[in-house]
Amino acid sequence: MDCVIDVQDLHREFVTSKGWVHRKKERVKAVDGISFQVKRGEVFGLLGQNGAGKTTTIKMLITLLAPTKGKCEVLGFDTFSQEKKIRNRINFIFGGELGLYRRLSARDNLKYFACLYHIGQEEADSRTARILELVGLSEKADILVETFSKGMIQRLQIARGLLNDPEILFMDEPTVGLDPLGARMLRDIIRTLKEEGKTILLTTHYMYEADELCDRIAILNHGKLVAIDTPANLKKLAEEEEVIEIRLEYPMENKVKEIEMIQGVKQAVLQQDEKDCLLTVKYSAGAEIIEAVMEILKGTKVHSFSNREITLEDVYIKMLEGLS
Numbered sequence: 001m002d003c004v005i006d007v008q009d010l011h012r013e014f015v016t017s018k019g020w021v022h023r024k025k026e027r028v029k030a031v032d033g034i035s036f037q038v039k040r041g042e043v044f045g046l047l048g049q050n051g052a053g054k055t056t057t058i059k060m061l062i063t064l065l066a067p068t069k070g071k072c073e074v075l076g077f078d079t080f081s082q083e084k085k086i087r088n089r090i091n092f093i094f095g096g097e098l099g100l101y102r103r104l105s106a107r108d109n110l111k112y113f114a115c116l117y118h119i120g121q122e123e124a125d126s127r128t129a130r131i132l133e134l135v136g137l138s139e140k141a142d143i144l145v146e147t148f149s150k151g152m153i154q155r156l157q158i159a160r161g162l163l164n165d166p167e168i169l170f171m172d173e174p175t176v177g178l179d180p181l182g183a184r185m186l187r188d189i190i191r192t193l194k195e196e197g198k199t200i201l202l203t204t205h206y207m208y209e210a211d212e213l214c215d216r217i218a219i220l221n222h223g224k225l226v227a228i229d230t231p232a233n234l235k236k237l238a239e240e241e242e243v244i245e246i247r248l249e250y251p252m253e254n255k256v257k258e259i260e261m262i263q264g265v266k267q268a269v270l271q272q273d274e275k276d277c278l279l280t281v282k283y284s285a286g287a288e289i290i291e292a293v294m295e296i297l298k299g300t301k302v303h304s305f306s307n308r309e310i311t312l313e314d315v316y317i318k319m320l321e322g323l324s
C-alpha cells in the first residue's frame, strides 16, 4: 500500500479568551486524537457538522497549522518540521475568490501563479492551456475574473490548485454555494482528476456528494473520529432499516405521534417546506407498516408516497444521534 497521508493520534487545541473585565481562558479541542491513512489515488472524504474539526485537520495536513500532539505525515514527511519537502507536491483549494485577482483574466491569474511556482514561460503557457481545458474554462480564458459566476470561480480555483501538478489535492467544501449544475460539473472534474491518479482529500456537508465521489469516508464529531469506511459499508450500518417518505398537504403533528406508535416504526419526522410537508418514517426492515400508516392518514391529502433506499445521510444522522 502506497500510503500518502498518515495521521496517528493527532490533536489540535486552541486557547481563546472570554469576557471583558475578568478574561477567562478557554481550551477548545478542535481535533481530539484522530488516526487515519489515505492511499495514493484515493478520494477520501472528511464529513462532520459545523465545528467538527474538518478544516483544522486539513490545515495541519497542508502545513499551515502545527499539531498540538500526534503524528501528521504527508508523502512520508512531517507536516510541521519537514514542510518544505511537502509544499511543492501538494495543493489546496478553499472555496470562494480567496487568492484570485479579479482584475486579471483567468489565464493571467494562472500565469501569475505559475510564475510563483518558478515554472518556465513555455511550460506555464502549455500547462495553463491544458488545465483551463480540463476545468472547462478555455473559452472564457481571456475574460476578467470579476465577470465570473461562482461556479466559474470555483473551477478557476481548481485550475490554480493544479498548476504545480500536485500529487495530493486538498479541497475544503469544493461545491459549497454552487447551483446543482455547477456542483455537478465540479464533481465531474474531481472524478477526472481521480482517473489521472491524483489523491484527493475533501470535506463536504453533502452526503450524496461524499457517497458519489469518495472511496472512503471519515466521519468527525467534536474533533473525534466516529467512523471510517467505504460509503457502501457505512450504509450497511443502517441496513436493518427502511424508509418511507410521504408528502402531505398540511402538517399533521398528531398523526405523526400515532404513526410512531405503530409496531416496527423507529422514528417519524415531519418537515415543512415551501410547497408541502415531508413525513419521513424509518422502520425495521421487513416490518409491515404501510397499511397501518395509510389508515392513520385516511382523509389527509397525500401528494406522494415512496419507499426509498437508506442513504449515507440516514447513517450519519443515526450515528450522531447515537452519540448525543
Ligand SMILES: Nc1ncnc2c1ncn2[C@@H]1O[C@H](COP(=O)(O)OP(=O)(O)OP(=O)(O)O)[C@@H](O)[C@H]1O
Pocket: 014, 015, 016, 028, 029, 030, 031, 048, 049, 050, 051, 052, 053, 054, 055, 056, 057
Ligand atoms: N483559530 C481558532 N481559534 C479558536 N478556535 C478555533 C480556531 N479555529 C477553529 N476553532 C474551533 O475549533 C473547532 C473546529 O473548527 P473547524 O473549523 O476545524 O471545524 P469544521 O469541521 O471545519 O467546521 P465547518 O464545517 O463549520 O467549517 C470549532 O469549535 C472552532 O470554533
